[in-house]
Amino acid sequence: MLIEAETQDPTDEWPLTPEEALALYRGAIGNDEASGMLLAVSGGPDSMALLGLTAAARAYLPPIAVATVDHGLRPEGRREAEFVQEFCREIGVPHKILPWSDRPEGPVSQEAARKGRYALLMTHARAIAASHLVTAHTLDDQAETVLMRMASGSGLAGLGAMRPNIRRGMLGHLRPFLEVPKSRLVATCARNGWLFSKDPSNEDHRFARTRFRALIPILAGEGLTPERLGNLAARARRTEDALEHVARRSVEEAVIRRAPDGGALRLRAEPLFAEPFDIALRMLRRAMNEIAQEEHAEIQIPLVKLERLLKNLRIAIRDQRPMRQTLAWAVIAHGGGFVEVRTAPPRRLQRVQKLAAGQR
Numbered sequence: 188m189l190i191e192a193e194t195q196d197p198t199d200e201w202p203l204t205p206e207e208a209l210a211l212y213r214g215a216i217g218n219d220e221a222s223g224m225l226l227a228v229s230g231g232p233d234s235m236a237l238l239g240l241t242a243a244a245r246a247y248l249p250p251i252a253v254a255t256v257d258h259g260l261r262p263e264g265r266r267e268a269e270f271v272q273e274f275c276r277e278i279g280v281p282h283k284i285l286p287w288s289d290r291p292e293g294p295v296s297q298e299a300a301r302k303g304r305y306a307l308l309m310t311h312a313r314a315i316a317a318s319h320l321v322t323a324h325t326l327d328d329q330a331e332t333v334l335m336r337m338a339s340g341s342g343l344a345g346l347g348a349m350r351p352n353i354r355r356g357m358l359g360h361l362r363p364f365l366e367v368p369k370s371r372l373v374a375t376c377a378r379n380g381w382l383f384s385k386d387p388s389n390e391d392h393r394f395a396r397t398r399f400r401a402l403i404p405i406l407a408g409e410g411l412t413p414e415r416l417g418n419l420a421a422r423a424r425r426t427e428d429a430l431e432h433v434a435r436r437s438v439e440e441a442v443i444r445r446a447p448d449g450g451a452l453r454l455r456a457e458p459l460f461a462e463p464f465d466i467a468l469r470m471l472r473r474a475m476n477e478i479a480q481e482e483h484a485e486i487q488i489p490l491v492k493l494e495r496l497l498k499n500l501r502i503a504i505r506d507q508r509p510m511r512q513t514l515a516w517a518v519i520a521h522g523g524g525f526v527e528v529r530t531a532p533p534r535r536l537q538r539v540q541k542l543a544a545g546q547r
Contacts (some may be wrong), residue, residue, distance in 0.1 A: 200209040200368055200370040200371040200374050201371065201374065202371065202374040202375040202377070202379075203236065203240060203364075203367060203371050203372065203374075203375045205243035205244040206238050206244075208240035208241065208243075208244055208363070209244040209247055209248070209280075209431075211364060211366075211367070212241075212248060212363045214351070214363070214370070214521055215351040215352050215361045215363040215365075216319070216352065216359075216360065216361065217352060218309065219318070219319070219352065219359050220318065220361070220459065221248075221249040221318050221319050222249055222250075222316065222317070222318040223249050223250045223251070223252070223315065223316060223317040223318055223319070224241075224248065224249050224250070224251050224252070224317055224318070224319045224320075224321050224361070225252050225253070225254055225256060225308065225311065225312040225315065225317040225319070225320050225321065226238055226241060226250075226251060226252070226253045226254070226321045227255075227256070227304075227308050227320060227321065227323075228253050228254070228255055228271050228323075229255060229256070229267070229271075229384075229386070230255065230267040230268070230270055230271045230383060230384040231323075231383055231384060231385070231389075232369070232372055232373045232376050232383040232387060232429075233323035233324075233325055233364070233369060233372050234322075234323040235271075235274075235285070235376055235381050235382070236323065236364075236372035236373075236375040236376055236381065236382040236405070237321065237322075237323035237363075237364065237372075238253060238271075238274070238275070238280070239278075239363075239375070239376075239379055239381050239451075240375065241321070242278045242279075242280055245280075247279065249318070249319075249532055250282070251280060252280065252281040252282070252317065253271065253275050253280055253281065253282045253283070253292065254282070254283045254284075254285050254307075254308055254311050254312075255267075255268040255271045255272070255282070255283075255284050255285065256268075256285045256303075256304045256307050256308065257284055257286045257287065258287045258290065258300055258303070258304070259286060259288075259290060260288055260290075260295060260300070261386075261387075261388075263384070266426045267283065267384040268284045268368055269284070270382070271303075271386065272284060274381075277282040281315075283311060285308070285311055287300075287303050287304070287307060289303075289387075289509075289542075290303055297394050298395065301385045305355070308320055309355060309358055312358055313357070313358070314431060318358065318359060319358060319359040319360070319361050320358050320359070321354065321360075321361045321362075321363065322360070323363075323364055323366050323372070324349055324362045324365055325363075325365070325367055325368065325369045326364075326366055326367055326368045326369070326413050326414065326417050327363075327368060327369040327400075327403070327413055328349070329348050329349055329365055329366075329413070329416065329417050329420055330403060330412075330413035330416035330417060331396055331399050331400055331403065332345060332348040332349055332420075333348045333416045333417075333419060334399045334403075334416065335395060335396065335412075335418050336348060336432060338399075340490075340491070341427060341490070342490050343423050343427050343430070343465075343488075344427045346419065346420060346421075346423040347420055347421075347423040347424035348420040348423075349362055349365060349420075349426050350362070350365075350424060351363065351365045351366075356440040365417075368413065368414075424479070430465055430466060430469055431468060431469055431473075433466055433469075434466050434469035434470045434473055435473060437458055437462060437466060437470050438454070438470050438473050438474060438477075440458070441454040441455045441458045441459070441470070442454055443455060443525055446529070449477075449478060450478055450529060450530040451478060451527060451528065451529035451530070452474050452477055452527070452528045452529070453480055453489065453525050453526070453527045453528075454470075454474060454525060454526045454527075454528070455524070455525055455526075456504045456521060456524050456525050456526045457504070457524075458470065459471065459497075459500060459504060459526055460501050460504040460505060461502065464497070467497060467501070468493060468497050471496070471497055471500075471519070471528075472488060472493060472506040474517075475488060475514070475516070475517045475519075475528055477513065477528075478516075478517060478528060478529065478530055479516060480516070480530070483515070483516040486515050486516055487512065487515070488515050489515075492514055492526065493514065496512055496514050496519060499512065500512075500519065500521055502527065503521045504521060504526075509521060509522040511521075513531050515531075516530060516531050517529065517530065517531060518530070518531050518532075
């Protein structure tokens, strides 16, 4: 259903201007070489504001194109995609509707839809030689994500939530509005007369994100506002980046030998015992990622299991006794004053991959 944004009360947030949007884009792009951008536009207020503002500032940005994913899950989905297509035609921006033709049978989770959506968008971005995918995630989305990560027991990296610029394979993924409240984008649509659609699933309390969204006003009343949750995420990312920087350097200094085929890494054991726990934790994870192969991309390293493994490893190093344990795609073995991280045997790896596939 297409609706018109309500006129904003004077006390509401100010609309975003193209000049502000351009500054946010430049901050998100940073030093990246951007040769083209694919905007993911669903037709909601956030993405319509993204589209309109980007189009207004396009003279100062890399070439832009737009794609809308039709998940085929709601009858209105196709009409909403065609609405975006018509708007793009009016403002002279290339647009493509991407049907999700290989979706799974039966009920589809939000996570499955998200994965299907990104797969389609990334494929199309590569097809049109875009260097970056752009989405309209807002401060409200970030706050919800932080709460969900807290509830799931995430570590510091998880609390960092979404980043304004990440890599997805060969593509960059930009979220220029990550510090902008949703209310400003709704106000932007109202100011410019941009219609938008409303997805009823955003109010469906069967979905976890919707339930967490309902908590935001209650928490804000106690002082835990989206802005403070966003600040928490930004500080967590800065701290995580600093710890990763130290861990990267510590791994390089601890390396004794790398296998020619990249399937094993031997480290001095002492740093994994002497370094602070969180540095050693990241050293171990970095060593595992260094031997990872393409087929390991979908396998997660559970934080709780990694922490438990490191605790056992540090005890073994302290007591100078051998230890061997498998986690995800890697075998971690201690003995003789060194720690070896190597790819797990095929049978073990197949079991892990089946488990990961079942969790998806």
